[in-house]
Amino acid sequence: MLKSKYNWQMPKKQIDSKKVTEIAQACDLSEVAATVLIGRGYDTVEKATQFLKLDPEMIHDPFLLHDMQKAVDRIQAAIVANEKIVVYGDYDADGVTSTTIMFETLNELGADVDYFVPDRFKDGYGPNMAEYQQFIENGVQLMITVDNGVAGNEPINYAVTHGMDVIVTDHHEMPKELPNATAIVHPRYPGSHYPFSDLSGVGVAFKVASVLLDEVPEEFLDLVAIGTIGDLVSLTDENRFLVTSGLKVMSEGQRVGLNALLKVCGLEGQEINEQDIGFTIAPRLNAVGRIGNAGEAVELLTTFDDEKADQIAKHIDSVNEQRKQLVSDIYDEAVVQAQTPENVARKTLVITGTDWHQGVLGIVASRLVEATGKPTIVLSAAETEPNFKGSGRSVEALNLFEALNSQRDLYVNFGGHHMAVGLTIAKTNVEALRQLLEKSADGAQLNPNQIAPLAIDETLKVDQISLQVIQDLQRLGPFGTDNPIPEFEIDPEQVVNAKQIGADKSHLKFQLAGKKQQIDTIAFQQGALLPFIQAVPDHVKVVGTLESNTWRNQTKPQVMVKDLLIDAIPVIDKRTTHLSLQLFSEPATYVFFHKITYKRVKPYLAADVKTVVLDGNMQNDTSLTGNLTLVDCPDSISKFTNWLSDQEPDSLTVYFYQKNNAYLDGMPNREQSGKVFKFFVNHPVIDLKTQLPDVIKHLHITQSVLVFLIQVFSELKFVKIENGRVSYIQNPTPQKLTEAPAYKLREEQIKTQEKLLYSKSATLKTWIQEQLADKNEGVAD
Template identity: 40%
Template sequence: MKRWIAAPADPGAVATLQREGFSSFMARILAARNIRTGEEAGRFLNPRLEDLEDPAKMKGMLPALARIREALANRESIAVYGDYDCDGVCATSILYLALRELGARVQAYIPDRFQEGYGLHEEAIRELYARGVRLIITVDTGITALRQAETARSLGVDLIITDHHQPPAELPRALAVVNPKQPGCPYSDTNLCGAGIAFKMVQGLLGRVPEEFLDLVAIATVADLVPLLGENRILVHFGLKQLQNPQRPGLAALIKSAGLDGRPLTSGHLGFQLGPRLNAAGRMETANAAFRLLTTADPEEAQKWTEQLETLNRERQRLCDEIAAVASEEIDRHPEWRAQPSLVLAGEGWNPGVIGIVASRMVEQYYRPTLVIALDGDTAKGSARSIPGFDLYSGLKEIADLFDRFGGHTMAAGFSLPAKRVEDLRRRFAEVAASRLTAEDLRPRILCDAEINLEKIDLPLAESLATLEPHGLGNPAPKLFVRSAPLLESRTVGASAAHLRLRIGNPEHPVTALAWRRGDDIRFLAQGVRAVHLVGRVQINEWNGTKKVQLELDDWRPAHKIPSLSQRQSLIGRI
């Protein structure tokens, strides 16, 4: 059973925000996001492009800009070297398009996930050198490319590395390394994604905020699961505004294909609909279709690439379902794995492009740090996903001797190793997880922002909460606790009855509550449950010009069971 826990909020900050005019309800929600004063709240609720930091403060940026300007002046051939995920493709597109507009002789290079794999490759450097390239700029990759940087130096190719991944102890000997996470970098915001750093580089080149690329950096920022705070919040806020009236033919076609044309877009649409479609190219084939879609000015060509992405995305969904089912069956065959604080799952022939998604599904289902590995003869490529409280990058670093290569973040990572080491990896990763996680850490938890009376859930409240958008990591949609809501009706919805829909509250003004992938719960509700405690997020459902408020449920319990959070406190202050 999931733990329902009151989200921590400093009482002093709550009191300060109330004195400065916020309701107790909104003050608590803001304080839970580490907002302590009215001034901070103003910046949070009203993002401004003027608050973006000067890119020149980023270590390595000034020598990088100087070298790019030199290449522009001398008409040198430049290559933008990217990555095949959504962030990498958007980053490549931003810098490629900006350099092209500045008159550069520029080409893009994105490695093939299946033939080359992740990262900067020596063979690619040599190929680009043979094409006449003398300046390579990486985006969203390269921070661990020690050997590759030496290859570039030996050929006389200048290398500028821009990356946002965790830097190793030794940095590559490039002409410039631009990464706000590197030691000695005074730039205050270290949470930018790869496209965010590319955006800042273009800002430095142009001497202004490149608003024409807000659409691309917004999609990448949400898709790459970086915190939507600070500069990321500003970029996504204004990017969403731009995407409401897309000027880029590729994004206009993609938005229409996703069924979002004319609808108010949210960060959820970027993360769950647009991002996965762009990711599908690099997951299933090469990232070429996504890159071409984002950089074309031809609507007909954009439609062609969109159709290809839709086909790839459907195949990606099929493969994910297939591998996830096999992985779950494997866990059922090994009940001893359920007793371990981590999961390591491996399968011959699994598509390495989708195993990250499968790892996320396994974390959602089993709530363990999870490694999913695609075996291909003697080689193994893996993706890892984590839970709050377990730093994946740090954990993998403890067993780095097992890997040929690895890298990533706190919550997600990738790696490769010889297939014969998978069993050692399973054992040693479990030991690392056991040393860092308690039994309580392995119980899924829901952080509740506030308790609310059901009758207070209406359109004005939903519109008030909408000012907290865009939501994502670091700023989740507020989760509200409702006590003893009368249950009027429960039914399953969806083609396979996978989802649950409840009608709760006053029969004259009922509230609809939806619980995704909880259709099996109907058998419990059918056993005479008359009222429920629930935790959910308030949403506005707009259809044919009509707005209605609804709840998206995170969890529910029969009202005769006391929620654990009420044993700790009367939750959080009612509205």
């Protein structure tokens, strides 16, 4: 059996089929889409209709935001008085889009405005005291923060006391003590009555722009979509309308710089969706802030110069490639630390490095969490620096911010939320951090071996999938936080046409076959599973998303696999008469039934490869698990059958290599046995080292049969063997040849080899699977 990577969680409640039909008809949806809606709580016609409705009425009144009137009054006064204004942004996708909207709005209104995006490495996140002081010296009279500021007490209080007004527009967690700003525009301000708390930073900036311009500025909706998706805020309520509208604006290509970026991403002229933003556009805008200065991203988004836009877009794309290489290089080093015995024993990880690029440590931490299931903090510093800087990522079961916040005195700087933190810590305090994190994991009863859950919306048959169903499901989007893309468990009749694809054959392509149709399916990074799927094509289940794929002007449904399982043990027939290095390159436990075979192939085996050498002893009480490979052929089919029924592999590959083939040689007949016996009676001493070829020629018998009979005669004490010399023993006790252990073993070998080496592949696989199933069936009884 091939286990799933995730814990598949089916809907808890049985959905009423009458309700499905009612909502499907009322909303003009397929029953598949209606079932998804009901499962997500939109279980009445009214709720479903309201969810699907996408119109400007969904946008809430911006004046309901705390201090909105106060903020707008101060901005308008500054514009009238021609005061110097600075928009103070942030270096991620949400921050640069927020900066762009606020800057362009004020510029359009005739303000004396400039923007500033902090440098991640020089200025850090949020308000920076040194920069604020510089703005005051330069005569700036009004600063407007976007996507930051709510935690900037010290620099903001300083600015206000030195004559510079500060308007904070932010969406991050509210600290207990708020800054003494001129106005704080925030959807979760204590005591305010804004009806939707999950605006992004760009969403708040858009609200301010809407009031200043006295209309909903549709030309900014593309930026709202990028920042909202990039910051992983909830895609429900008004955010859903704003993003949907923004995707349409983006596809219309109104923004010069964005068009240039789409071109280098290979998305030019295409209809843009939320996945394009989440996986292609936002990462590139984020990359600039991670490695360089994110002001370049604002410059791209605000330019009207085609040539300049192309130049910046190409540079941003190259920076993103640099970012990916940095992540890969650092991850390769970090994962080695994660695999040390000390770290393997821990429930959490604190990984440290020297001169790692600090702009990508959060991504590396995320990859380690994904690989290990453990909350992870990745830190780096130069050799001579006293402090580490870095980022942490967590799992749902552990609130990382709360865990670390309990000992705030450990850090030079610290901030974050449930799933992510950033911190600066003295190198001397790292061990205390490890202990604190591990203690927090114990308190949360964290189990790193527990596989992550995967919510499944519905189980489908292959024949239920159609282009119409996919189109209806798209009406439930855009998908993201709080409105995930629907995941379906699909149980096909069988999998057909499976093959590896990609330059390195690392991906899988196959078709899920139903009774009436076959659906193309892609499983990325699963190429190694090809032989397992081919071994049991009628025992494969997948979880995936549905999408349409157009190729050569033909559009067809397609399944993108998120996870898969095989609910039978794949038996892979690779029987061979030749052992080579290539046969031992796959990760598996290699089982040898003969020590002599193990010694022969030992030079082929890597130092860390797992091996089990039974050497005829199959009375092992320990069940082997994982992927097993049976290298050579056992001698006894009965012992092998008993041994096999006690094993619990995920998959079983058989080579069944056999050097001496008893089945093909057969048993010597009565005439051959008598002829050989008579020869030794007449030749009392034979030196096999020198005379063997002559004996074989004289007797007209094969070497293997002669050697076998000599062994039988020796066991029955008809002859004795010393130093390669065979001597006849006078007057031996009469015995049947069948009493000799070698004779019995050969009979057993012939039966075993006939079954394991010469049966048809399908017959062998079925027989092995039946033996493996015996143990489980016995327990069930």
